[in-house]
Amino acid sequence: MLSIKNLQASVEGKEILRGLNLEVKAGEVHAIMGPNGSGKSTLAAVLTGREEYEVTSGEILYNGEDVFELSPEERAQKGIFLAFQYPVEIPGVSNANFLKTAVNEIRKANGKEPLDSKDFLKLMKEKMAIVEMDKTMTQRSVNEGFSGGEKKRNEIFQMAMLEPKLAILDETDSGLDIDALRIVADGVNKLRNPERSFVVITHYQRLLDYIIPDFVHVLYKGRIVKSGGKELALELEEKGYDWIKEEEVA
Amino acid sequence: MNNVIEISNPKENYLNDFEIFSELYGKTFAALRKQAIESFDKLGFPTKKNEEWKYFDVTPIINTNFRFTSPSTENKTTANDLKSLPFLKDAIAVVFENGKWNEKLSSIKNLPQGLVIENISNATENEILKNHFSKYTDFTNHEFAALNTAFMLDGTFIYIEPKATIEKPIYIINIVSEQEEPVAAYCRNLIVAGKNSQTKIGFITLSQNETTNGFVNVVNELVASENSNLEFDFIQNDNSNVHQVSNTYVYQKRDSKFSINTVSLGGNMVRNNLNIMLDDENIESHLYGMYVANGNEIIDNHTAVHHAKPHCNSNQLYKGLIDDKATGIFNGKIFVHKDAQKTNAFQSNKNILLSNDANMYSKPQLEIYADDVKCSHGATTGQLDDEALFYLRSRGIGKQAAQSLLNFAFASDVLKNITIESLHDYSVNLLAEKLKK
Numbered sequence: 001m002l003s004i005k006n007l008q009a010s011v012e013g014k015e016i017l018r019g020l021n022l023e024v025k026a027g028e029v030h031a032i033m034g035p036n037g038s039g040k041s042t043l044a045a046v047l048t049g050r051e052e053y054e055v056t057s058g059e060i061l062y063n064g065e066d067v068f069e070l071s072p073e074e075r076a077q078k079g080i081f082l083a084f085q086y087p088v089e090i091p092g093v094s095n096a097n098f099l100k101t102a103v104n105e106i107r108k109a110n111g112k113e114p115l116d117s118k119d120f121l122k123l124m125k126e127k128m129a130i131v132e133m134d135k136t137m138t139q140r141s142v143n144e145g146f147s148g149g150e151k152k153r154n155e156i157f158q159m160a161m162l163e164p165k166l167a168i169l170d171e172t173d174s175g176l177d178i179d180a181l182r183i184v185a186d187g188v189n190k191l192r193n194p195e196r197s198f199v200v201i202t203h204y205q206r207l208l209d210y211i212i213p214d215f216v217h218v219l220y221k222g223r224i225v226k227s228g229g230k231e232l233a234l235e236l237e238e239k240g241y242d243w244i245k246e247e248e249v250a
Numbered sequence: 251m252n253n254v255i256e257i258s259n260p261k262e263n264y265l266n267d268f269e270i271f272s273e274l275y276g277k278t279f280a281a282l283r284k285q286a287i288e289s290f291d292k293l294g295f296p297t298k299k300n301e302e303w304k305y306f307d308v309t310p311i312i313n314t315n316f317r318f319t320s321p322s323t324e325n326k327t328t329a330n331d332l333k334s335l336p337f338l339k340d341a342i343a344v345v346f347e348n349g350k351w352n353e354k355l356s357s358i359k360n361l362p363q364g365l366v367i368e369n370i371s372n373a374t375e376n377e378i379l380k381n382h383f384s385k386y387t388d389f390t391n392h393e394f395a396a397l398n399t400a401f402m403l404d405g406t407f408i409y410i411e412p413k414a415t416i417e418k419p420i421y422i423i424n425i426v427s428e429q430e431e432p433v434a435a436y437c438r439n440l441i442v443a444g445k446n447s448q449t450k451i452g453f454i455t456l457s458q459n460e461t462t463n464g465f466v467n468v469v470n471e472l473v474a475s476e477n478s479n480l481e482f483d484f485i486q487n488d489n490s491n492v493h494q495v496s497n498t499y500v501y502q503k504r505d506s507k508f509s510i511n512t513v514s515l516g517g518n519m520v521r522n523n524l525n526i527m528l529d530d531e532n533i534e535s536h537l538y539g540m541y542v543a544n545g546n547e548i549i550d551n552h553t554a555v556h557h558a559k560p561h562c563n564s565n566q567l568y569k570g571l572i573d574d575k576a577t578g579i580f581n582g583k584i585f586v587h588k589d590a591q592k593t594n595a596f597q598s599n600k601n602i603l604l605s606n607d608a609n610m611y612s613k614p615q616l617e618i619y620a621d622d623v624k625c626s627h628g629a630t631t632g633q634l635d636d637e638a639l640f641y642l643r644s645r646g647i648g649k650q651a652a653q654s655l656l657n658f659a660f661a662s663d664v665l666k667n668i669t670i671e672s673l674h675d676y677s678v679n680l681l682a683e684k685l686k687k
Contacts, residue, residue: 048644076646088641092659101655102645109646141659158645 001026001197002166007058008222009046016042018222019058024166027194031208031233032201034219035241040201041085043219044170047199048082049075062166076102077109079165083155083172090142095154096124098142099161106162127160131187149180156187167191168199173207185210205237218244260312261294268400271318275403278374279384286389286399293393305579305611306521306550311493316434316465318401319348326427329355331458335423337672342367343421344406348435348464351404355423364414364447370405370438378409382442386471386499392523395497398436398469405438408451410478412444419670422453426464426492437468443478443506450481452673456516457489464488466517468496474506476530481509483668487516487680490545494519500526502533509536511668514549515680521550528555528562528590539568540664540677542684543576543608550579557590557620566597569664571657571685573604579611584625586618593620597627602634602660657685 002024009017016039024030034040045053047060049072060067067075090098103123104114115123124138131153143151152172159167169188173181188198188211200211208216208230216232217224218241225244226232236244257263268276268287276283295312296303327347332338332355344367345355351369358367366378373379389396406422424437443449455466466488474480486494494517502508514520526535541549555564564584572578580599601610614627634656642652661681668674 050640071649072640072643073646073648073652076644082644084641084644088635088637090638090641090656090659092663093655098642098645098655101651102642102647105648105651106646162645 001063002199003061005059007046007060008056009042009053010056011042011053015056016222017046020219020223022217022224024197024199026197028215029192029198029200029211029213031213031216032199032219033203033205033216033233033236036203038219039222040203040219041170044082044085044168044201047168048072048080073105074109076162077106081159081162081164081167083152083159083167083169085170085172085174087143087151087155089144089146091144093142094139095142096138099124099138099158102158103161124161127157130160130190131157132183133157148175149177152176152180152184153187156184160187160191165195166197166199168201170201171203172200173202173204181207182210205233208233220244257313257315261291263315264397265291267318271401275321278371282384283400286396289389290393290396290400293391293396295393302552302581305577306519306548311465311495311519314432314463314465317429317431318434318436319350319403321350321403323348323350323429325350325352325354326429327352327355327425327458331425332423334456335421335454335676337676338421338423341421342418343423344369346404346406346422346424346435346437347427348429348433349403349405349424349437362416362418364411365416365420366407366409366411367420368407370407370440371403373407376407376409378442379407379440382471382473383440384471386473386501386527387469387497388499388525392497394467394495395469398438398467398497401434402436402438402469405440408439408441410443410447410449412475413446414444415448416450419672420449420451422451424455424466425458426456426462426466426488427458428462432463432465435464435466437466439470441471441480441482442473443475443480445476446478447475448479450483450670452483452485452670454485454487455494456487457492460489461491462489463491464493466492466494468494468498470496470498472498472500472508474500474502474508476503477505479507481669483511483670483673484513485673485677485680486512486514486520489516490518490547492517495521497523498525500524500535502526502528502530502535504530505532507534509667510538511665512537512539512551513665513668513677513680514539514541514551515677515684517547517549519548522552524551524553526553526555526564527558528564529558531559531561533559533562535562535564536667537564537566537568538664538667540661540681541568541570541578542573542661542681543570543578544573544684544687546575548577548579552581554583555585555595557584557586557593557595559589560591560593562590563594564596567664568599569661570601570610571604571661572601572608572610575605575607577609577611580629581613581615582627583615583617584627586616586620586623586625588619590620591622593623593625595623595625599629601631602657603631604634604657654685658682
């Protein structure tokens with residue numbers, strides 16, 4: 001599904017990713033962990049096509065297709081979804097209207113008929129249940145005045161609505177209390193299926209108690225320095241990131 | 251399309267026109283008209299050297315020979331010209347064509363209790379009208395208000411009796427109709443909200459068709475008596491040939507609440523002067539504005555809020571989208587007089603430029619002579635929010651569609667202050683249409 005080879009990227013002339021390799025197959029959940037500044041969010045940004053990030057070398061293939069040829073909207077239309085670390089507030093655009101536009105643009109790009117209001121509401125109702133979202137949140141402006149937890153829940157709700165093939169969660173757990181974390185993680189687990197892959201970027205192991213990954217990778221100084229199974233996350237939790245740093249130096 | 255004749259001495263032209271007009275049609279308010287034209291004679295037309303008119307060059311307006319309307323002109327508009335306003339059916343509505351009352355299209359019979367509506371020329375003997383008419387219009391300083399006072403043929407007089415709550419909205423409509431020569435439409439509204447009364451009034455200006463040429467000159471006088479609540483929604487939707495200059499004078503008494511929404515979505519050159527006098531204690535004023543200019547359009551909003559007494563609140567929010575080679579202007583003055591302690595006065599002007607050739611001139615001005623006040627003002631002019639744009643695109647929405655969605659959201663946000671539902675929806679639709687151009 002996703003194949004990243006020797007990815008090097010910089011922002012404002014500063015090199016952040018220094019030769020990152022990652023293979024994600026359909027249905028897998030990969031966790032990317034690492035200390036602050038290791039390049040986790042840069043990876044998410046490059047995958048979704050943020051213009052401020054410059055890719056200097058390497059390639060990303062998504063289902064065999066070169067991702068760098070695609071605009072952010074085309075990537076989304078082909079099934080790549082990013083749950084933002086900092087979801088953006090958009091005053092004046094209702095959540096429902098925003099999602100209806102998004103769902104139908106994606107359907108259009110995939111040669112499907114747009115959903116009419118009735119079908120759209122039905123779909124929305126069904127997906128709202130996944131993240132225990134109440135109706136008023138869909139009528140409010142996108143993320144405006146939402147609490148941190150509501151914003152993250154809204155990201156997962158959008159993910160449920162757009163049904164991506166590859167979902168990237170960028171520090172979705174940071175700043176959440178345990179109840180909110182549980183709702184978000186439950187939502188993600190309900191959306192797991194053999195066709196859908198996840199890249200879960202996180203600083204803390206805590207999230208991985210709820211979303212059990214197939215693989216854990218440690219990102220450090222722009223490279224994946226260690227990979228393993230879910231046990232690796234526990235080891236990191238216990239020992240912190242320092243031993244990785246030491247290992248790197250050695 | 252009609253014949254456009256350029257004139258060499260606009261001032262003389264208007265003075266000569268007045269000779270004819272006053273002789274034939276100026277019997278009502280004769281002394282007042284004379285005073286007004288004398289003021290105009292002294293003032294002349296503003297030039298760009300005048301600080302108040304620095305960015306709004308009136309040359310295209312004054313060099314065209316816009317003709318005043320005579321009472322004998324036949325009405326050219328029909329119910330069909332109002333079909334874009336379906337909410338007028340069964341509503342209280344006063345309809346004017348080029349400033350001339352169209353009785354047939356108006357519906358001011360069977361009014362609710364406590365509401366008086368008449369056309370001004372029929373109400374000249376009304377005591378309330380006599381007490382208020384032209385009392386607030388500053389034609390010694392405002393050139394176009396002077397011309398309006400000299401040349402106005404008719405207008406709307408609305409009086410809401412004390413304690414009356416008018417549930418149904420009231421609509422005032424002016425249509426600029428197609429005439430052989432470009433027409434000057436003088437629109438005049440006097441609204442007096444009595445003590446403890448409550449009303450919502452919508453004023454819409456529009457054009458008969460896309461090629462109609464004309465100049466709309468508006469004077470609104472709005473009086474909010476003690477403890478009254480008045481909303482005035484002013485929707486400017488003329489075609490892109492028609493010019494408009496409006497002068498709105500608001501006079502508020504103790505404990506009153508007034509709000510105005512000025513929505514400018516049509517017209518070639520549009521200038522709005524809004525003057526609010528808070529002449530008593532515990533008054534609340536809300537000034538909202540929304541404008542979209544494209545092509546070569548110019549939209550200019552000048553506001554002046556006078557805090558004369560203590561414990562009053564005023565709040566202004568104007569938002570605009572400027573595209574193509576269009577120009578937007580906002581100049582907002584807040585005067586806090588010496589006695590006006592405990593004043594709260596806020597002002598905000600936000601603009602988005604949608605093209606590299608678009609211009610926005612924004613100038614907030616505070617003059618404070620009291621020492622215990624809270625005042626703030628701010629102006630921002632920028633491009634679209636890149637973060638929001640990326641967020642929408644990352645959800646599969648194309649760049650163009652994402653931009654339109656954000657533009658619409660930015661501008662429509664102000665429209666929620668229009669609490670006449672039909673007018674709110676009408677404005678939202680006009681905005682959506684305008685953003686497609």
